Amino acid sequence: MNLDERLNPTEKRAAYSLALLFALRMAGLFMLMPVLAVYGQELVGFSPLWVGFAIGAYGLTQAMFQIPMGWLSDKVGRKPIIFLGLSIFALGSVVAATADSIYGIALGRALQGMGAIASTVMALAADLSRETQRAKVMAFIGVSIGLSFAASLVLGPILSAYLGLSGLFWLIAVLSVFAMFVVRFAVPSADSKAPSGEVSANSKQMLELLKHPQLLRLDWGVFTLHLVLTALFVVMPFRLLDAGLNAENHWQVYLPAVLISFVLMVPLLIIAAKRNQQRAFFIFAISLLLFANALLLINGSSIWVLGVILAVFFVGFNYLEASLPALISNLCPPGNKGAALGVFSTSQFLGAFIGGSSAGVLYTAGGASLVSWFAIALLIIWIVVSLGLRAQSGIKSYSLTISSPDQPASILEKLQVLPGVVEAVVIASDNTVYLKVKTKEFELARALDLVRAA
Template sequence: MIDEFLMVVFVQDGLNPTEKRGAYSLALLFALRMAGLFMLMPVLAVYGQHLQGFSPLWLGFAIGAYGLSQALFQIPMGWLSDRFGRKPIIFLGLAIFTLGSVVAAMADSIHGVALGRALQGMGAIASTVMALAADLSRETQRAKVMAFIGVSIGLAFAASLVLGPVISAVLGLSGLFWLIAGLSILAMLVVQFVVPNAQSVAPKSEVSANSQQMLKLLKHPQLLRLDWGVFTLHLVLTSLFVIIPLRLVGAGLAAADHWAVYLPAVLISFVLMVPMLIIAAKRNQQRGYFIFAIGLLLLANVLLLTEHASIWLLALVLTIFFTGFNYLEASLPALISSLAPPGNKGAALGVFSTSQFLGAFIGGSSAGALYMWTGALAVNLFISVLLLCWIAVSWGMRAQSGIKSYSLTISSADQTASLLKKLQVLPGVVEAVLIASEGTVYLKVKAKEFELNRALDLVRAG
């Protein structure tokens, strides 16, 4: 499953011109938007010290504040996009994000920066952009478009860790926020002039988070393991960037030169991570490699318990950390898609995204508080305990290899009962769910055994 997730990035056969344009333009939009968040992570802890009212507690809050507002506004913005259209809500989100960037750029206190970061998070457009990507793609090509966007986020993250320190050294923290505001305006131009208008609409349950479905999914043990996982992963990430930039400065590396550590660490981590994904999928050992990747995060944090770490040790720590982080960041969305019950993918992703952003907020805030009251080592101990809990939670995880989901539109309500019975007995069909109000049948299938054309023939025949 995961090797397919990677391969579709490089195989564009089958995409029509609208899907190609949608994939490229939305990937660019996401990269511009996410760069505005990621570039701040490696520099706030260092340059924020010069702001009025600075304290480790407020530093942590400023780093994680966007996560709280993202968690609160992600699903409502998705609902608004269902009613008023995708592009208007994306424009609204980018405008709010730009306003937050300007507020932070003009702030002379850590409190103003935290407010700006919270406003940035209120421009929560991730779910709306993904819904637009679904609207612009056919069922058979949707995974390719989504994977292309996913890779753009990963590349934006890697580039931002390198560019953030370099740009901040020249422009300062205020200048970086002004640049981020400019990137957001550029993203608006991409939406207006490059992103296609939706010509088809994906089934509602595929992209929208239904509140009743979300409550039901909170009882799903396998999905809860993944929700806890993404919560912990982003908690650990924001916690780490409260202390890592300060540890690098303490080891004698000037803030402007931090890129020289981040760049090789990220590049090496990608080289190590991709074979892990491929081997895990080919050998059907996703669970084992998943737990191994969590173990890498734990190892990195244990190494940070060394009080006087050298630059070389910190570089090793970051390489180990990013190898595990990138593997888990690529694996979790694919696992959510395979484990989500048919017709509940939108709700499952809603819970997943909310967990992710809450983790980012709690990670930054708790790390800042611990650092202020007890020191950096307490932050690493806190992270280590959470990672041990994650390993325990993941021990009962059941990864499904080779599982794909399809949504088929039916033309008449009269055919539903008999059609559903015929689809359920097709080779490779694991689950089939009918949602008559949407005129859609959702299928979860074993990719190697299922023949899509047979299912389509049954739908056409009625």
């Protein structure tokens, strides 16, 4: 294994192209969130209830198809499944674009969710990167998702003002086709696969991880995070309209809120890492979400106040969205990262579905305040649950290929005594040793020498 600190040409190409692919795919989902409640009002059957179902529908089908699509990619290859997923996503976009009722929009959104390729794209990123550089490639993709989310909140209202809701769905279908060209001509083909423990959601491992108290805290967290996000965008467009802001100008609130949130979020991440106070800052970020929802109860009728509320919310949301995947890697047992991320992703998408659908029901029953109370209750539970979080700083995972898996006990014994090794697991059938280490004490070169000599 090359210990070069820089990405090689293949890894750079993979990082850039897969980041673009993810950004295009996520834009198709995110651009609709701030506009569906506003521009869907002329649709047959329109109601806040069905807006919630339509916004959240993709989450249900994403949760259902994410893991099976990942399993299928292990069998037939990553790129064919990505093409299949993008095709289904484009089909869902066309169905929604041609719909004249909110029910057709909900069906289209559900079809979009069936094109669940996130886990497959991340697996391909792992296939195309060396162990020492994999975190950089994944981080690059993560940044693209965050930027796509921010840009979509601004572009959604602007584009909808010119294109209408149907035109926006047609644009999303076109973006899906463009994403296929990115896969065909820009994304490298993988000659090998990353260790299965890194990328595959093994069903047996997933069931075992449902008993892992620390990971369950994070699964509840991402479920709640995306629930309150989706719920917010069921009611926020109505709030802005009630405050006197025309639909085509909603971006004027979203843009400064998003920019301010990024400016404030990055220092929080840096300070939390330097002071080794991840749990305290994690709970603080949840408290920001709670505070934003509480402000909505106190004064949600002023455009300026709504802008402040969104900025506060996005500081907390962006911090948590960046922190949660890292905590999964930190806390999951060696060789179980793929399974841990499988449970995590399923929780995330279920949260989006329940957030949209429950917000629609609650808004219909008791207005926006009832939605905020629901979010506050769940966030309080999340804070209590997070008090038991036991994340360690300076922990990193490695997966090393072993050429001779005949004596796993011998290899394991030698690796476990290396300075900085916290946990080590050898999976002989996978020809891989999985390590969890303290980065300040661990020397990767020594571990590689032991593995090669085995």
